[in-house]
Amino acid sequence: MSTSESEQPGQERRISDAQTMRALSHPVRIAIWEALTLGGAMTATQVGERIGESPTTCSFHLRQLQKYGFVEEAGGGRGRSRPWRIAHFGISFSTSNDDPETEVASSSLARMFRERQQSRYQTWLETRNTFPPAWREAAGETEAIMYCTAEELEQLNEDLRAMLIPRFQARVTNPELRPPGSVPVEMHLTSFPIEHPGPGPEQSG
16 A cells, blocks of 8 residues: 555554555654554653653654654644644554565564564563553453464454454443543454475475
């Protein structure tokens, strides 16, 4: 997807070009995007306080994120007091690309997101004893091994996204919908073959 294409605010954005992936592949920019996703509209100063960066640094990276369509001005304020918000509820991109440049860019971006997720998970493991018992019992880990085709696995992932995301998506962008006592919860759903299927029909001959 080119950066000039327009989409409805709040909808997930699909990224497919290397330049846009590289634009997001920066630890500060990912941190800013995540902070605005969780905290709603914020100024560069507020974002900086949340992620531990200076307002000047955040202002620069916010403008870069705006250039590539990841954030937008929320209205009101001037200069560094202008609030910013995410332009889309989420982003998605393929980690399997025929173009070598896009493959490198998508792999790098996926690795950065995964490292941040693993860091948050490690923090949970190290601090979970400080959480109330109800939260420790509610959190969980699930692992399953199953035999399926690539087509079945793709459909399973689509079914899971369709079941989970719409139910809670509106709460991310609209704090009024969050029930009392709710906090941000991160769920990782990963699925991958643990054995190589061998050459495909077009290669076996």
